[in-house]
Amino acid sequence: MEMKRIRLTVAYDGTAYCGWQIQPNGITIEEVLNRELSGLTGEKTRVTGASRTDAGVHAMGNIAVFDSETTIPPERVAHALNCRLPEDIAVVKSEEVPGEWHPRREKSVKTYVYRILNREMPDPVRRLTTYHVSFPLDLAKMQEAAGYLKGEHDFKSFCNVRTEVEDTVRTVYDLDVARKEDVITIRIRGNGFLYNMVRIIAGTLLDAGRGAYSPDRVKEILELRNRAAAGATAPPQGLMLMEISYADRGNAGFAGKGDSEK
Protein backbone atom coordinates (compact mmCIF):
# COMPACT_ATOMS: atom_id res chain seq x y z
CA MET A 1 0.00 0.00 0.00
CA GLU A 2 1.16 3.48 -0.81
CA MET A 3 1.63 6.13 1.88
CA LYS A 4 -0.04 9.41 1.06
CA ARG A 5 -0.01 12.80 2.76
CA ILE A 6 -3.52 14.22 2.98
CA ARG A 7 -4.34 17.84 3.81
CA LEU A 8 -7.50 18.73 5.72
CA THR A 9 -9.23 22.09 5.93
CA VAL A 10 -10.86 22.03 9.35
CA ALA A 11 -13.70 24.15 10.76
CA TYR A 12 -14.72 24.10 14.40
CA ASP A 13 -16.66 25.74 17.15
CA GLY A 14 -13.95 26.03 19.79
CA THR A 15 -16.36 26.54 22.71
CA ALA A 16 -16.16 23.03 24.11
CA TYR A 17 -12.44 22.44 23.51
CA CYS A 18 -9.19 23.23 25.30
CA GLY A 19 -7.83 24.53 22.00
CA TRP A 20 -6.16 22.69 19.14
CA GLN A 21 -3.10 21.13 20.70
CA ILE A 22 -3.21 17.92 22.73
CA GLN A 23 -2.79 18.60 26.44
CA PRO A 24 -3.45 16.71 29.65
CA ASN A 25 -6.20 18.96 31.07
CA GLY A 26 -9.02 18.44 28.61
CA ILE A 27 -10.19 17.43 25.18
CA THR A 28 -8.72 19.20 22.15
CA ILE A 29 -9.47 19.41 18.43
CA GLU A 30 -6.26 17.61 17.54
CA GLU A 31 -7.13 14.73 19.85
CA VAL A 32 -10.60 14.27 18.37
CA LEU A 33 -9.21 14.37 14.81
CA ASN A 34 -6.55 11.78 15.68
CA ARG A 35 -9.13 9.52 17.30
CA GLU A 36 -11.63 9.65 14.42
CA LEU A 37 -8.97 9.47 11.70
CA SER A 38 -7.49 6.40 13.38
CA GLY A 39 -10.95 4.85 13.51
CA LEU A 40 -11.45 5.61 9.83
CA THR A 41 -8.06 4.41 8.56
CA GLY A 42 -7.47 1.57 11.00
CA GLU A 43 -3.99 3.00 11.51
CA LYS A 44 -2.52 5.03 14.36
CA THR A 45 -3.05 8.31 12.53
CA ARG A 46 -1.65 11.62 13.83
CA VAL A 47 -2.36 15.08 12.39
CA THR A 48 0.04 18.01 12.21
CA GLY A 49 -1.79 21.32 12.41
CA ALA A 50 -0.97 24.75 10.98
CA SER A 51 -2.34 26.88 13.79
CA ARG A 52 -2.60 25.86 17.45
CA THR A 53 -5.66 27.91 18.31
CA ASP A 54 -6.43 28.51 21.98
CA ALA A 55 -9.40 27.30 24.01
CA GLY A 56 -12.61 28.96 22.85
CA VAL A 57 -11.17 30.21 19.54
CA HIS A 58 -13.08 29.17 16.40
CA ALA A 59 -11.97 28.27 12.88
CA MET A 60 -13.46 28.26 9.40
CA GLY A 61 -10.26 27.02 7.82
CA ASN A 62 -7.48 25.67 9.95
CA ILE A 63 -5.14 23.28 8.11
CA ALA A 64 -3.78 19.88 9.12
CA VAL A 65 -2.02 17.02 7.38
CA PHE A 66 -1.68 13.33 8.12
CA ASP A 67 0.05 10.38 6.48
CA SER A 68 -1.89 7.24 5.72
CA GLU A 69 -2.03 4.14 3.54
CA THR A 70 -5.83 4.38 3.45
CA THR A 71 -7.53 3.35 0.21
CA ILE A 72 -10.19 6.03 0.69
CA PRO A 73 -9.69 8.57 -2.11
CA PRO A 74 -8.13 11.71 -0.55
CA GLU A 75 -11.00 13.97 -1.63
CA ARG A 76 -13.52 11.58 0.01
CA VAL A 77 -11.83 11.66 3.40
CA ALA A 78 -13.70 14.85 4.35
CA HIS A 79 -17.14 13.25 3.99
CA ALA A 80 -16.07 9.97 5.59
CA LEU A 81 -14.59 11.82 8.55
CA ASN A 82 -17.59 14.13 9.00
CA CYS A 83 -19.79 11.08 9.54
CA ARG A 84 -17.68 10.26 12.61
CA LEU A 85 -16.83 13.72 13.96
CA PRO A 86 -18.94 15.51 16.56
CA GLU A 87 -21.07 18.35 15.16
CA ASP A 88 -18.74 21.06 16.45
CA ILE A 89 -15.86 19.90 14.21
CA ALA A 90 -16.08 19.47 10.42
CA VAL A 91 -13.56 18.84 7.67
CA VAL A 92 -14.59 21.09 4.78
CA LYS A 93 -11.97 19.87 2.30
CA SER A 94 -9.49 16.99 1.94
CA GLU A 95 -6.85 16.61 -0.76
CA GLU A 96 -3.54 14.89 -1.39
CA VAL A 97 -0.36 16.97 -1.07
CA PRO A 98 3.30 16.05 -1.71
CA GLY A 99 4.86 13.88 1.01
CA GLU A 100 7.18 16.64 2.18
CA TRP A 101 4.50 19.33 2.40
CA HIS A 102 4.27 20.73 5.96
CA PRO A 103 1.53 23.15 7.14
CA ARG A 104 3.84 25.22 9.36
CA ARG A 105 7.01 25.14 7.26
CA GLU A 106 5.37 26.18 4.00
CA LYS A 107 4.93 29.90 3.53
CA SER A 108 1.39 31.00 4.20
CA VAL A 109 -0.89 33.97 4.61
CA LYS A 110 -3.36 33.72 7.46
CA THR A 111 -6.58 35.63 7.86
CA TYR A 112 -8.15 36.07 11.28
CA VAL A 113 -11.31 37.92 12.25
CA TYR A 114 -12.05 39.33 15.69
CA ARG A 115 -15.66 40.31 16.35
CA ILE A 116 -16.86 42.79 18.98
CA LEU A 117 -20.57 43.07 19.81
CA ASN A 118 -20.78 46.77 20.62
CA ARG A 119 -24.11 47.62 22.17
CA GLU A 120 -25.43 48.22 25.64
CA MET A 121 -27.13 44.88 26.21
CA PRO A 122 -25.73 41.38 25.72
CA ASP A 123 -26.98 39.03 22.97
CA PRO A 124 -27.25 35.42 24.13
CA VAL A 125 -27.23 34.04 20.58
CA ARG A 126 -23.90 35.69 19.77
CA ARG A 127 -22.26 35.32 23.19
CA LEU A 128 -19.97 32.49 22.02
CA THR A 129 -18.81 34.14 18.79
CA THR A 130 -18.33 37.79 19.80
CA TYR A 131 -16.82 39.82 22.64
CA HIS A 132 -19.52 42.00 24.16
CA VAL A 133 -18.35 45.58 24.81
CA SER A 134 -21.15 47.72 26.23
CA PHE A 135 -19.41 51.12 26.21
CA PRO A 136 -19.18 53.29 23.07
CA LEU A 137 -16.25 52.73 20.74
CA ASP A 138 -14.90 55.33 18.32
CA LEU A 139 -14.47 53.44 15.05
CA ALA A 140 -12.31 56.14 13.44
CA LYS A 141 -9.83 55.96 16.32
CA MET A 142 -9.67 52.18 16.08
CA GLN A 143 -9.03 52.46 12.34
CA GLU A 144 -6.30 55.04 12.88
CA ALA A 145 -4.63 52.89 15.53
CA ALA A 146 -4.86 49.87 13.21
CA GLY A 147 -3.05 51.82 10.49
CA TYR A 148 0.14 51.96 12.57
CA LEU A 149 0.23 48.15 12.81
CA LYS A 150 0.14 47.48 9.08
CA GLY A 151 3.38 46.46 7.41
CA GLU A 152 6.51 44.81 8.78
CA HIS A 153 7.11 45.44 12.49
CA ASP A 154 8.64 43.84 15.51
CA PHE A 155 5.49 42.71 17.34
CA LYS A 156 7.29 41.93 20.62
CA SER A 157 4.78 44.13 22.51
CA PHE A 158 1.92 42.20 20.92
CA CYS A 159 2.69 38.68 22.02
CA ASN A 160 2.27 36.65 25.16
CA VAL A 161 5.31 36.86 27.45
CA ARG A 162 5.58 33.08 27.20
CA THR A 163 6.26 33.34 23.45
CA GLU A 164 9.23 31.11 22.74
CA VAL A 165 10.28 32.30 19.28
CA GLU A 166 13.32 34.60 19.03
CA ASP A 167 12.29 36.54 15.95
CA THR A 168 9.16 38.59 16.66
CA VAL A 169 9.16 40.49 13.35
CA ARG A 170 6.01 39.83 11.31
CA THR A 171 4.26 41.46 8.37
CA VAL A 172 0.63 42.52 8.57
CA TYR A 173 -0.69 42.88 5.01
CA ASP A 174 -4.16 44.13 5.91
CA LEU A 175 -5.80 45.25 9.12
CA ASP A 176 -9.32 46.50 8.56
CA VAL A 177 -11.76 47.66 11.21
CA ALA A 178 -15.39 48.01 10.13
CA ARG A 179 -18.73 48.37 11.82
CA LYS A 180 -21.94 46.78 10.57
CA GLU A 181 -24.97 47.39 12.76
CA ASP A 182 -23.88 46.42 16.28
CA VAL A 183 -20.78 44.40 15.35
CA ILE A 184 -17.26 45.77 14.90
CA THR A 185 -15.12 43.37 12.87
CA ILE A 186 -11.32 43.47 12.96
CA ARG A 187 -9.93 41.56 9.97
CA ILE A 188 -6.21 40.91 9.86
CA ARG A 189 -4.07 39.24 7.19
CA GLY A 190 -0.43 38.46 7.75
CA ASN A 191 2.49 36.15 7.05
CA GLY A 192 2.51 34.77 10.56
CA PHE A 193 1.18 35.58 14.00
CA LEU A 194 2.81 35.33 17.41
CA TYR A 195 1.18 33.69 20.43
CA ASN A 196 -1.96 35.76 21.30
CA MET A 197 -0.98 38.44 18.75
CA VAL A 198 -4.43 38.93 17.21
CA ARG A 199 -6.16 39.05 20.60
CA ILE A 200 -3.62 41.57 21.96
CA ILE A 201 -4.05 43.72 18.84
CA ALA A 202 -7.84 43.54 19.37
CA GLY A 203 -7.43 44.55 23.03
CA THR A 204 -5.16 47.46 22.04
CA LEU A 205 -7.55 48.71 19.33
CA LEU A 206 -10.34 48.53 21.93
CA ASP A 207 -8.27 50.78 24.23
CA ALA A 208 -7.86 53.29 21.40
CA GLY A 209 -11.58 53.04 20.59
CA ARG A 210 -12.70 53.80 24.12
CA GLY A 211 -10.27 56.73 24.33
CA ALA A 212 -7.83 55.25 26.86
CA TYR A 213 -5.04 56.74 24.76
CA SER A 214 -4.52 58.49 21.47
CA PRO A 215 -4.35 56.18 18.40
CA ASP A 216 -0.75 57.21 17.67
CA ARG A 217 0.27 55.74 21.02
CA VAL A 218 0.33 52.46 19.05
CA LYS A 219 3.60 53.59 17.40
CA GLU A 220 5.22 53.91 20.83
CA ILE A 221 3.81 50.56 21.96
CA LEU A 222 5.54 48.93 18.98
CA GLU A 223 8.82 50.69 19.78
CA LEU A 224 8.75 49.73 23.46
CA ARG A 225 8.93 46.01 22.61
CA ASN A 226 7.22 45.30 25.93
CA ARG A 227 4.04 43.27 26.34
CA ALA A 228 2.96 45.43 29.29
CA ALA A 229 2.72 48.49 27.02
CA ALA A 230 -0.08 47.01 24.85
CA GLY A 231 -3.73 46.42 25.72
CA ALA A 232 -5.26 43.39 27.40
CA THR A 233 -5.59 40.10 25.55
CA ALA A 234 -9.18 40.20 24.24
CA PRO A 235 -11.18 37.07 25.14
CA PRO A 236 -10.98 34.02 22.87
CA GLN A 237 -14.60 33.64 21.74
CA GLY A 238 -14.39 36.74 19.48
CA LEU A 239 -11.56 35.20 17.45
CA MET A 240 -12.00 33.15 14.29
CA LEU A 241 -9.26 31.73 12.07
CA MET A 242 -10.80 32.35 8.66
CA GLU A 243 -8.30 31.04 6.16
CA ILE A 244 -4.72 29.93 5.61
CA SER A 245 -3.47 30.46 2.06
CA TYR A 246 -0.47 28.60 0.68
CA ALA A 247 1.45 29.11 -2.54
CA ASP A 248 -0.07 25.94 -4.04
CA ARG A 249 -3.52 27.31 -3.44
CA GLY A 250 -3.02 30.24 -5.75
CA ASN A 251 -1.32 32.64 -3.36
CA ALA A 252 2.25 32.71 -4.63
CA GLY A 253 4.48 35.69 -4.21
CA PHE A 254 4.18 36.31 -0.50
CA ALA A 255 6.73 35.80 2.23
CA GLY A 256 5.53 33.38 4.92
CA LYS A 257 7.01 33.23 8.37
CA GLY A 258 6.90 30.91 11.37
CA ASP A 259 3.68 31.08 13.31
CA SER A 260 2.76 30.45 16.89
CA GLU A 261 -0.58 32.21 17.17
CA LYS A 262 -2.83 30.75 19.77
Added chain:
Amino acid sequence: MEMKRIRLTVAYDGTAYCGWQIQPNGITIEEVLNRELSGLTGEKTRVTGASRTDAGVHAMGNIAVFDSETTIPPERVAHALNCRLPEDIAVVKSEEVPGEWHPRREKSVKTYVYRILNREMPDPVRRLTTYHVSFPLDLAKMQEAAGYLKGEHDFKSFCNVRTEVEDTVRTVYDLDVARKEDVITIRIRGNGFLYNMVRIIAGTLLDAGRGAYSPDRVKEILELRNRAAAGATAPPQGLMLMEISYADRGNAGFAGKGDSEK
Protein backbone atom coordinates in the same frame (compact mmCIF):
# COMPACT_ATOMS: atom_id res chain seq x y z
CA MET B 1 -46.72 49.24 47.90
CA GLU B 2 -47.97 49.83 44.45
CA MET B 3 -48.43 46.96 41.98
CA LYS B 4 -46.88 47.63 38.59
CA ARG B 5 -46.96 45.73 35.32
CA ILE B 6 -43.50 45.53 33.79
CA ARG B 7 -42.77 44.52 30.20
CA LEU B 8 -39.58 42.69 29.31
CA THR B 9 -37.94 42.32 25.91
CA VAL B 10 -36.20 38.97 26.14
CA ALA B 11 -33.39 37.53 23.99
CA TYR B 12 -32.24 33.94 24.23
CA ASP B 13 -30.26 31.15 22.68
CA GLY B 14 -32.88 28.41 22.65
CA THR B 15 -30.39 25.56 22.22
CA ALA B 16 -30.42 24.35 25.82
CA TYR B 17 -34.14 24.87 26.48
CA CYS B 18 -37.35 22.93 25.91
CA GLY B 19 -38.86 26.09 24.48
CA TRP B 20 -40.57 29.01 26.21
CA GLN B 21 -43.53 27.45 27.94
CA ILE B 22 -43.24 25.61 31.26
CA GLN B 23 -43.55 21.85 30.83
CA PRO B 24 -42.73 18.77 32.87
CA ASN B 25 -40.01 17.32 30.61
CA GLY B 26 -37.27 19.89 30.90
CA ILE B 27 -36.16 23.43 31.66
CA THR B 28 -37.81 26.30 29.77
CA ILE B 29 -37.18 30.02 29.30
CA GLU B 30 -40.39 30.91 31.16
CA GLU B 31 -39.34 28.80 34.14
CA VAL B 32 -35.91 30.42 34.40
CA LEU B 33 -37.42 33.91 34.14
CA ASN B 34 -39.96 33.11 36.87
CA ARG B 35 -37.25 31.72 39.13
CA GLU B 36 -34.86 34.65 38.74
CA LEU B 37 -37.60 37.30 38.86
CA SER B 38 -38.94 35.76 42.07
CA GLY B 39 -35.43 35.83 43.51
CA LEU B 40 -35.08 39.47 42.50
CA THR B 41 -38.46 40.72 43.75
CA GLY B 42 -38.87 38.43 46.75
CA GLU B 43 -42.38 37.71 45.46
CA LYS B 44 -43.82 34.70 43.67
CA THR B 45 -43.46 36.35 40.27
CA ARG B 46 -44.90 34.82 37.09
CA VAL B 47 -44.36 36.07 33.53
CA THR B 48 -46.87 36.00 30.66
CA GLY B 49 -45.13 35.67 27.32
CA ALA B 50 -46.12 36.85 23.85
CA SER B 51 -44.73 33.96 21.83
CA ARG B 52 -44.31 30.38 23.05
CA THR B 53 -41.29 29.50 20.97
CA ASP B 54 -40.41 25.83 20.55
CA ALA B 55 -37.33 23.97 21.77
CA GLY B 56 -34.20 25.14 19.95
CA VAL B 57 -35.81 28.32 18.55
CA HIS B 58 -33.98 31.57 19.34
CA ALA B 59 -35.18 35.11 20.07
CA MET B 60 -33.80 38.62 19.83
CA GLY B 61 -37.03 40.19 21.08
CA ASN B 62 -39.69 38.03 22.65
CA ILE B 63 -42.00 39.94 25.00
CA ALA B 64 -43.21 39.09 28.49
CA VAL B 65 -44.94 40.95 31.32
CA PHE B 66 -45.14 40.42 35.06
CA ASP B 67 -46.82 42.18 37.96
CA SER B 68 -44.80 43.17 40.98
CA GLU B 69 -44.63 45.54 43.92
CA THR B 70 -40.87 45.74 43.55
CA THR B 71 -39.24 49.09 44.34
CA ILE B 72 -36.65 48.53 41.60
CA PRO B 73 -37.33 51.17 38.92
CA PRO B 74 -38.93 49.36 35.93
CA GLU B 75 -36.19 50.38 33.51
CA ARG B 76 -33.54 48.99 35.90
CA VAL B 77 -35.12 45.54 36.09
CA ALA B 78 -33.30 44.46 32.89
CA HIS B 79 -29.83 45.03 34.36
CA ALA B 80 -30.75 43.60 37.75
CA LEU B 81 -32.19 40.49 36.14
CA ASN B 82 -29.26 39.99 33.75
CA CYS B 83 -26.93 39.72 36.75
CA ARG B 84 -28.90 36.64 37.81
CA LEU B 85 -29.82 35.05 34.48
CA PRO B 86 -27.67 32.41 32.76
CA GLU B 87 -25.68 33.72 29.78
CA ASP B 88 -28.07 32.20 27.24
CA ILE B 89 -30.98 34.40 28.36
CA ALA B 90 -30.87 38.22 28.56
CA VAL B 91 -33.45 40.92 29.12
CA VAL B 92 -32.59 43.68 26.67
CA LYS B 93 -35.26 46.15 27.82
CA SER B 94 -37.65 46.61 30.75
CA GLU B 95 -40.38 49.23 31.08
CA GLU B 96 -43.65 49.89 32.87
CA VAL B 97 -46.89 49.32 30.92
CA PRO B 98 -50.54 49.89 31.94
CA GLY B 99 -51.94 47.27 34.32
CA GLU B 100 -54.30 45.86 31.70
CA TRP B 101 -51.69 45.57 28.93
CA HIS B 102 -51.38 41.95 27.74
CA PRO B 103 -48.70 40.70 25.31
CA ARG B 104 -50.99 38.29 23.45
CA ARG B 105 -54.24 40.30 23.52
CA GLU B 106 -52.73 43.53 22.23
CA LYS B 107 -52.43 43.79 18.48
CA SER B 108 -48.91 43.18 17.29
CA VAL B 109 -46.70 42.66 14.28
CA LYS B 110 -44.13 39.92 14.61
CA THR B 111 -40.96 39.50 12.62
CA TYR B 112 -39.30 36.11 12.32
CA VAL B 113 -36.17 35.14 10.42
CA TYR B 114 -35.36 31.63 9.19
CA ARG B 115 -31.75 31.03 8.14
CA ILE B 116 -30.55 28.31 5.78
CA LEU B 117 -26.84 27.56 5.41
CA ASN B 118 -26.72 26.56 1.76
CA ARG B 119 -23.36 25.06 0.89
CA GLU B 120 -21.94 21.62 0.46
CA MET B 121 -20.11 21.31 3.76
CA PRO B 122 -21.43 21.95 7.27
CA ASP B 123 -20.19 24.87 9.40
CA PRO B 124 -19.76 23.93 13.06
CA VAL B 125 -19.85 27.56 14.24
CA ARG B 126 -23.26 28.17 12.66
CA ARG B 127 -24.77 24.73 13.30
CA LEU B 128 -26.99 25.99 16.14
CA THR B 129 -28.33 29.07 14.32
CA THR B 130 -28.89 27.82 10.76
CA TYR B 131 -30.37 24.84 8.95
CA HIS B 132 -27.71 23.25 6.77
CA VAL B 133 -28.96 22.36 3.29
CA SER B 134 -26.19 20.90 1.13
CA PHE B 135 -28.04 20.66 -2.20
CA PRO B 136 -28.43 23.65 -4.54
CA LEU B 137 -31.44 25.93 -4.02
CA ASP B 138 -32.95 28.14 -6.70
CA LEU B 139 -33.43 31.50 -5.00
CA ALA B 140 -35.73 32.89 -7.71
CA LYS B 141 -38.12 29.94 -7.28
CA MET B 142 -38.15 30.40 -3.52
CA GLN B 143 -38.93 34.09 -4.00
CA GLU B 144 -41.72 33.32 -6.45
CA ALA B 145 -43.23 30.75 -4.08
CA ALA B 146 -42.98 33.26 -1.21
CA GLY B 147 -44.95 35.78 -3.25
CA TYR B 148 -48.09 33.60 -3.14
CA LEU B 149 -48.02 33.59 0.66
CA LYS B 150 -48.03 37.36 1.10
CA GLY B 151 -51.28 38.98 2.11
CA GLU B 152 -54.31 37.61 3.95
CA HIS B 153 -54.80 33.85 3.59
CA ASP B 154 -56.17 30.88 5.42
CA PHE B 155 -52.92 29.23 6.54
CA LYS B 156 -54.59 25.96 7.57
CA SER B 157 -52.11 24.01 5.41
CA PHE B 158 -49.23 25.79 7.13
CA CYS B 159 -49.85 24.88 10.74
CA ASN B 160 -49.23 21.88 12.93
CA VAL B 161 -52.20 19.50 12.97
CA ARG B 162 -52.35 19.97 16.73
CA THR B 163 -53.17 23.67 16.28
CA GLU B 164 -56.10 24.43 18.57
CA VAL B 165 -57.30 27.77 17.22
CA GLU B 166 -60.43 27.80 15.01
CA ASP B 167 -59.57 30.78 12.86
CA THR B 168 -56.49 30.04 10.75
CA VAL B 169 -56.64 33.22 8.65
CA ARG B 170 -53.56 35.40 9.08
CA THR B 171 -51.96 38.29 7.21
CA VAL B 172 -48.36 38.16 6.04
CA TYR B 173 -47.18 41.71 5.41
CA ASP B 174 -43.74 40.85 4.10
CA LEU B 175 -42.02 37.65 3.11
CA ASP B 176 -38.55 38.22 1.71
CA VAL B 177 -36.08 35.59 0.63
CA ALA B 178 -32.50 36.78 0.10
CA ARG B 179 -29.10 35.16 -0.28
CA LYS B 180 -25.89 36.62 1.12
CA GLU B 181 -22.82 34.49 0.53
CA ASP B 182 -23.75 31.00 1.75
CA VAL B 183 -26.81 31.95 3.82
CA ILE B 184 -30.39 32.21 2.55
CA THR B 185 -32.52 34.30 4.89
CA ILE B 186 -36.32 34.09 4.94
CA ARG B 187 -37.73 37.15 6.72
CA ILE B 188 -41.44 37.18 7.48
CA ARG B 189 -43.61 39.87 9.07
CA GLY B 190 -47.21 39.25 9.99
CA ASN B 191 -50.05 39.99 12.38
CA GLY B 192 -49.92 36.57 13.95
CA PHE B 193 -48.52 33.13 13.31
CA LEU B 194 -50.01 29.69 13.82
CA TYR B 195 -48.22 26.82 15.56
CA ASN B 196 -45.11 25.93 13.44
CA MET B 197 -46.29 28.28 10.65
CA VAL B 198 -42.91 29.90 9.95
CA ARG B 199 -41.07 26.58 9.97
CA ILE B 200 -43.63 24.98 7.62
CA ILE B 201 -43.38 27.99 5.29
CA ALA B 202 -39.57 27.58 5.36
CA GLY B 203 -39.91 23.85 4.58
CA THR B 204 -42.28 24.60 1.71
CA LEU B 205 -40.03 27.30 0.22
CA LEU B 206 -37.16 24.80 0.45
CA ASP B 207 -39.22 22.32 -1.59
CA ALA B 208 -39.82 24.97 -4.23
CA GLY B 209 -36.12 25.92 -4.17
CA ARG B 210 -34.90 22.38 -4.76
CA GLY B 211 -37.42 21.91 -7.59
CA ALA B 212 -39.75 19.40 -5.88
CA TYR B 213 -42.64 21.32 -7.38
CA SER B 214 -43.33 24.49 -9.30
CA PRO B 215 -43.52 27.67 -7.18
CA ASP B 216 -47.18 28.24 -8.11
CA ARG B 217 -48.03 24.95 -6.41
CA VAL B 218 -48.06 27.11 -3.24
CA LYS B 219 -51.41 28.59 -4.38
CA GLU B 220 -52.91 25.09 -4.42
CA ILE B 221 -51.36 24.22 -1.07
CA LEU B 222 -53.13 27.23 0.44
CA GLU B 223 -56.45 26.23 -1.14
CA LEU B 224 -56.22 22.61 0.03
CA ARG B 225 -56.30 23.67 3.70
CA ASN B 226 -54.47 20.45 4.53
CA ARG B 227 -51.19 20.27 6.47
CA ALA B 228 -50.08 17.24 4.45
CA ALA B 229 -50.01 19.33 1.26
CA ALA B 230 -47.27 21.66 2.50
CA GLY B 231 -43.57 20.94 3.01
CA ALA B 232 -41.88 19.50 6.07
CA THR B 233 -41.49 21.56 9.24
CA ALA B 234 -37.97 22.98 8.94
CA PRO B 235 -35.82 22.31 12.04
CA PRO B 236 -36.00 24.76 14.95
CA GLN B 237 -32.42 26.03 15.15
CA GLY B 238 -32.81 28.09 11.94
CA LEU B 239 -35.66 30.12 13.44
CA MET B 240 -35.25 33.41 15.28
CA LEU B 241 -38.03 35.61 16.66
CA MET B 242 -36.61 39.02 15.80
CA GLU B 243 -39.15 41.52 17.03
CA ILE B 244 -42.71 42.03 18.23
CA SER B 245 -44.09 45.50 17.54
CA TYR B 246 -47.08 46.89 19.42
CA ALA B 247 -49.11 50.01 18.79
CA ASP B 248 -47.56 51.75 21.82
CA ARG B 249 -44.11 51.15 20.38
CA GLY B 250 -44.77 53.30 17.32
CA ASN B 251 -46.47 50.71 15.12
CA ALA B 252 -50.07 51.86 15.09
CA GLY B 253 -52.39 51.20 12.19
CA PHE B 254 -52.00 47.45 11.81
CA ALA B 255 -54.43 44.68 12.57
CA GLY B 256 -53.07 42.20 15.10
CA LYS B 257 -54.44 38.72 15.53
CA GLY B 258 -54.11 35.88 18.02
CA ASP B 259 -50.87 34.02 17.86
CA SER B 260 -49.81 30.52 18.65
CA GLU B 261 -46.52 30.24 16.80
CA LYS B 262 -44.13 27.80 18.30
